[in-house]
Amino acid sequence: MGHRGRDQLTARAGATGRTASQQRAPQRARYLRRARLADLLETIVWLSVALVLALFLADSGLVEFKTVPGAFTAVGIIAGLVGTDLMLIQLLLAARLPVIDRAFGHDRALLVHQRMGKPVFYLISSHVLLLWIGYALTARSNVFAQIWDMFISLPDMKVAYLGYALLAVVVITSLVGVRRKLPYEAWHVVHFLAYAAVLAALPHQFSTGQLFADGTWARYYWLTLYFGVAAALLVYRFIIPVLRTLRHDLRVSNIVNEAPGVYSIEMSGRSLADLPVRGGQFFIWRFWSRGLWWHAHPFSLSAAPGVLRLKVTVRELGGGTAELSSLRIGTRVSIEGPYGLFTDRARTTRRAVAVAAGIGITPIISLLEQGDFGPGEMTVIVRAPDEKGLYLYQELQKLCTKKSATLYVLLGRRPKRGHDSWLPAREASHRMSLSTIVPHVRDADVFVCGPRDWTDLVVEDAKRAGVPRFRIHYERFSW
Structure with a gap:
């Protein structure tokens, strides 16, 4: 062997x-705490879907099912509500919240995030298609005429159509065959369109129909959900990484060749003992050197975190890794993390x-x-x-x-x-x-x-x- x-x-x-x-x-006690936390988070997800349906029904949603056009419209609205709720949860899974990382780990959270992509897109697509059909039956016109009429007459519908198109681009680039042909940075930029898609869909929810009218519980729920997700993304994807980078002031201190095409990068900084990191976790590193600053690298620590240094070991596999071996001593390094349950x-x-x-x-x-x-x-x-x-x-x-x-x-x-x-x-x-x-x-x-x-x-x-x-x-x- x-x-x-x-x-x-x-x-x-x-x-x-x-x-x-x-x-x-000790190990079993930690696992049970983590399992209870994971169960709680999963329960909250299902409760959010149930709450969305309850708010729709509380707003006389069943009345719509008395007619065929109304049934198409009602099912379309339900599909849109559930799809939007799950899309916001999908964004939370990628927001790198510590509570999600502790419960599921970064890898599993992103795997669920990816798997939710198609169901969310199918729900949103059903929402669009069923509303077209329902409105066309109500107006006794053909579907294509109704699509154009909605585009022209309904407030904010142009932006909503744009949001749907952006969502389709995100889903297409997430397909395995397409994703593997794209550089990570290109794929990452395209995925920021998901945020634009959510923002584009927001106005028509509050300007079209009475479901989100002033004073309704549904309006308060959706505003809370939207602002909560936006705050989580802003805090954990941007503010905390920036503050952590500024506080620890990481800089390249040494580069060691380990093997042909493999080298270790050692970094020193301030107050590294205060980093909440464990051996086995990873950071997303950005090395601020010409031509390299726009590359984000998910590297695991290759040595236990210490008071004086952090160390990663890199193999040249493209995507900017080959150029890292020529980093100058003193190069600034920004970090996101630590992440992972490994x-x-x-x-x-x-x-x-x-x-x-x-x-x-x-x-x-x-x-x-x-x-x-x-x-x-x-x-x-x-x-x-x-x-x-x-x-x-x-x-x-x-x-x-x-x-x-x-x-x-x-x-x-x-x-x-x-x-x-x-x-x-x-x-x-x-x-x-x-x-x-x-x-x-x-x-x-x-x-x-x-x-x-x-x-x-x-x-x-x-x-x-x-x-x-x-x-x-x-x-x-x-x-």
Whole structure:
């Protein structure tokens, strides 16, 4: 199994002198608090949808169903209300609120955000189409004539049509096939159109129809929701990152070549001990150098956060990463974060298994360095095509020795398409899996970090081994 014999470092788990129940207690308590918080947030989402429907019905909404045109119009209004409510929740998931990050983690929150895109677009599209049909039936005209009449006669409808067009652009660029062809920065700029789409849709909600008339509960609810989402985005996406950047005054202090195309960037600053960051988390970094300032990089810490420095390790993969190796000492650095639930605080039990590929080893190192792992409680599995792909290996090996962790290194190319496996071809051909490498994996937390497709394969293997979903934690280096 690669270099298993050379790299396995073991220690007796019983050396901690604690019983199994004592070992699980702190981790389980943290998990239960997080689970209760996640349940509360999910309940609030469903309550918001129920409240939207209740406000519509309270405003004599059922009366509209007495006629066929009225039924089309009523269903269209319901689709628009629910779609808009979910779209605002979707924006909150991307607002990087600490409470959402603590409950779900950044990766899972953005995954839900992405999956909500199509349902929201379908609801808004149904709203538009059903209103066209309902109004056309009421006016006894054809749909195309009604579309034009609404565009000309109804206040703010031109802006609403523009908002719908912007929303369509956002959804199209979010499709996997389209997204992978766009540079991250271009995709990011396009996604700001979602904010413009919401703003464009806002006027016609309050100027058309009586549902949001002055003095109604619906008007107060929607104004509160809109202003609340806007405030959250403003505070957590802009104000706090700017203030944090100014306070800590991060600057590049050293650049170390780790391997061909791989280098570490060390940064110093003020009051770094006050940063609320844990090993395994990441920041979004912006290096203020000519030609680089407009690139935003989501890099995990590759060393536990310290009082004097922060460290990230970068592999040249395009998108401005190649130019970072030539940064001048003293270059200013701005940050957003920290983000992610990829920390020892996500654990639900004492045992942990960390699986990494390529540059995905960086958060594993900072997690292991800062985490409260006793002897024999941590197993690290590193996969690489060859020894050149073992980034920061000596650092990892020393850290595993210090922590009395077990380290496995799996070298070799993965199987060709049709035999998908996260393991090298040789191990995959022998039907090896996560459970054969780590027999106790079912009773451990599993941390996975690497490319998206590879990470998905490891997660599926962990599920087949019987690891509960809540014990699987992952970060995928993709957008």
